[in-house]
Amino acid sequence: MVLVTVVWTGPGTTATAASAADSTTGHCAREHRVATPGAEHQSTACLPDLTSGALTGTAYTDAADWSSLIARGTENPSGVPGVQVDGYFPDTSHFNTTHGWNHDAQFVIRLPDHWNGGLVVTGAPGVRKQYSLDPVISDWALARGFAYAATDKGNSGADFFTDGTLPGDAIAEWNRRTTQLTVAAKAVVAQHYGRAPHRAYMTGMSNGGYLTRWQLENRPGLYDGGVDWEGTLWRADGPNLFSYLPTAVARQLGRAGDDDMIAAGFAPGTEFLWLYHQDAYWGFTQKTYRAEFDPGYDPACPGASAGGSGARILAPCASDADYDYAGRPAAVHRAVARISLTGNIRKPLITLHGTLDALLPIGTDSDVYARMIAREHRGRLHRYYTVEDGTHIDGLQDRYPQRLRPILPCYRAAFDALTAWVETGTAPAPSHLVRRPATGDVVNTCSLR
Secondary structure, rough: OOOOOOOEEEOOOOOOOOOOOOOHHHOOHHHHHOOOOOOHHHHHEEEEOOHHHOOOOOOOHHHHHHHOOOOOOOOOOOOOOOOEEEEEEEOOOOOOOOOHOOOOOOEEEEEEEOOOOEEEEOOOOOOOOOOOOOOHHHHHHHHHEHHHHHEEEOOOOOOOOHHOOOOOOHHHHHHHHHHHHHHHHHHEEEEEEEOOOOEEEEEEHHHHHHHHHHHHOOOOOHHHHHEEEOOOOOOOOOHHHHHHHHHHHHHOOOOOOOOHHHOOOOOOOOOOHHHHHHHHHHHHHHHHHHHHHOOOOOOOOHHHOOOOOOHHHHHHHHHHHOOHHOOOOHHHHHHHHHOOOOOOOOOOOOEEEEOOOOOOOHHHHHHHHHHHHOOOOHHHHHHEEEEEEOOOOHHHHOOOOOOOOOOHHHHHHHHHHHHHHHHHHOOOOOEEEEOOOOOOOOOOOOOOO
16 A cells, blocks of 8 residues: 655645554654745655656656656656655745646755765756656656755746846846755755755756856855756856847748858757757747846737747747847846856866757857866866767657757766766766767667766
């Protein structure tokens, strides 16, 4: 019989418990210790398996938020019993409707019974929510014995840019919420296991990779290292998303050609991916981030996404094809500067980026960030692995199995390399191009050596 104990705590809630046995024994015994510092509301559940395969179809994950992020055939571990904590911190925005809470700053913390003494923290990629990396990072980390914590970053969805008062507020909150969760998760781990984690790692993909970079630059005392999977690069003077997305929007509207795309920074060889990104990413990404930092440019256009249909949300704004970030007022550049990166990492960092990324082109993103780190004389703390035929979304490998390879197995190899670097002093392989193997299971294997 499956034993599940659920306890709801927080203002205006009551505690309930449902179990077929005494929850003071076995792996549920320490559940009562958990009280997330600063949380306005939390629930705890003692579960026989914390991994996504077991949780799919329950309230403890959301497959709709992560299904496109993994390739078909990905092998994930299972059978990790433990305690899951869901909740939210005080916030004034309401984009995240998970659990019917209609409240942002939601988080999940998972505490495996067999703990290795470590903690892995991440933030959602894109504008997704707290469960979006469950089969990507959580399952694998839990199976290795790490406690795991993830945040929705404090705002999510197509209208995230409407959060806050000043330009840049919404993204600045992402960094603040990640720090907040890290501090709280360390306390929860100490409550549950009776001692604080001896290691803490920050990691993430896309916007979660940006969070990893920012945390290791600005909050290094909280972490022992990090793995950055295709993090978004923000620089006040560029390059950033506004360096190349206007060209992509112009092409989408028939006002730019393939040569213009290559000149803007899109890697040759990514052309077969452009139609997909045109339909799913470019228009939406350009207008929402432009609205976040430069709402005065075309305030009417982002409103088309608010409460609109999927087609309207993804559609480009014609004005964005003409967007000239370099020529925008100084206030816009100051807004981007609020959340910009410097390259001054102060803990070990491993970066991965696919050579065929058609959303965050490698030449305008991680190549640049690696040079920034070198200029800050922090290269000894950095390894940079470019993954041949990797793209931004591993799920696209299903469409193009002969042309793409998933980055996930290389990410897992990188995380093992990071922990060995931090915990045993074993230096990772030098930065290099990770070639696609001619044979073998590219969905589940990768060697960084």
